[in-house]
Amino acid sequence: MELSQEAHHLIVRYVGTRRDLVNLCRVSKRFQQEAEKALYDTLHLRGHSRTIEICQLLASTPRLSSLVDALSIFVVDDGSDDEDAPVPDDYWDSIAGALQHTTRLRFLSVYFEQAEDTSQAWVLNQCTFQLQTFHCDFEWDDHLLTFLHSQSNLTDLHLADYRSNASTAPSNDMPLLPKLSILECTFSEAAMALSPGRPITRVKTCFSHSQIDEKRTELHDLLTKLRQSRRSLRALDMADEAYTEEFSLELLTSMVEMFSHSSNLRYFGTLVLPVETKQRLEFYATLMRLHRLQCVELEVSEWDPPPMTPAALRALTFELRIYCPTVSRVIFVYDFDRVVMKVTNNICVLDHEASADILWREV
Incomplete structure (x- = not known):
């Protein structure tokens, strides 16, 4: 008796390990379809060799790459005895090939866990997927900015780098990140640039300046820009390299003065x-x-x-x-x-x- 698709799906849900899912792929075509969905829906790639192997598989097998919904890439070779082993020549090329074929990708995270060359956003150049969440440790450059301009569904963004660029401003012709609501960024300048005209509700960032007068100006500019969001602010997490009672009270007072009457914080x-x-x-x-x-x-x-x-x-x-x-x-x-x-x-x-x-x- 042939089991229904729902029955195959339920059986796969209760399989405990990835090894068992691989074995289940060999049972029948129907089990293969459901097990492959479970295997490739969410991928965490760590280690140079494994990352290259999986990315090359995705680039050469459209049936599998179309199943990937969430992809995390950790740029560290934890499978090598030499912690300082250089990134192989074909490492980024293989990632670029995989990203071009994961057309249904919605969640992408790229983490640099060691001091590596982060200027690799070119791998996003020919991608066609529309992300909802993007954790980005890439260096801010024209490749990354062009990619962000193509992401009309992105709601959650983490930026490790940012450089002031006039083209980040919203425009009627091609607005950048029109649905962005959650922003985590190392530099407050990124929050200032991206908050106006977008439905930003949650921000995590840190002060870029250490001198008190410069921090006061930075705080005023940031809160002014946050008020220009299309939606009211629900969460603000501000880090500082040095916490003091005096400036903390200034931060709180400024926040209250700007947001208390309409605050949804x-x-x-x-x-x-x-x-x-x-x-x-x-x-x-x-x-x-x-x-x-x-x-x-x-x-x-x-x-x-x-x-x-x-x-x-x-x-x-x-x-x-x-x-x-x-x-x-x-x-x-x-x-x-x-x-x-x-x-x-x-x-x-x-x-x-x-x-x-x-x-x-x-x-």
């Missing part, structure tokens, strides 16, 4: 939580003007002793909630270690399941 950080009670009360009084805030990230590295015991973290969380009762999660940062406190039904506990690095995307 649910996530805000990173802010220094003042040690002294008087300054802390001033901090809370400003923070409470963000009426929809659900999660805040607080830097407490200057506290002595560090308030990182469960009891101390609970006490600080409940203290904050006296002024900001809408906050249900607090991320405490001490010397780059992050701890998430979660409040449910007035019970405050350590949230071991939450990932502090991505909460700004989820709240």
Whole structure:
């Protein structure tokens, strides 16, 4: 009796390992079709040799390359005894060939885990897929900019590099990234360039300047550009090379002055939580003007002793909630270690399941 397509699909869903999926491909044509979908839907390529092998297979087998929905490429050769082994000559050519054939790709991530030559965005030149999510560690150049101009469905973008370019501005003829709503970028200048005229709602970036006067100007320019988004801001995560109470309060005050009346902000950080009670009360009084805030990230590295015991973290969380009762999660940062406190039904506990690095995307 021939099983239905739904039955084949359910059986494949319960197969535990990729090796078993490969074996299932040999059972019958129907099982092969369903098992190949499971095998090639999401690919994580790590190591020079394996990446070249899989990419060459995708470039030469349209049946398989058309199945790829999500592709992650880690530019590191962890299969070699020599950590400094150079990238093979055909490495990027094989990736370019695969990308040209993965026509249904929606999620693409390219990670450079070592100091490699990141000027490889040319591999995107002849791609026809329309991405929804793109994690891009490539160097910013004309190849990358041309590719981004072709992505009308992209909603989630991570940029490791950015250089000011007038052609990033929206235009009526060919707008760049018209659906972009989530932006993670190393340089705040990228957020300033991409926020106006686009439905940006979530931004994670960092200050490019270290001098206080330059940082004030940078902060003003960034918030001004964020207000020009087509949708209200829900999350802002601002990193800094040096966190101080004084500038953190300036950051919070500026945010409140620009966004409090129409604020839909649910996530805000990173802010220094003042040690002294008087300054802390001033901090809370400003923070409470963000009426929809659900999660805040607080830097407490200057506290002595560090308030990182469960009891101390609970006490600080409940203290904050006296002024900001809408906050249900607090991320405490001490010397780059992050701890998430979660409040449910007035019970405050350590949230071991939450990932502090991505909460700004989820709240």
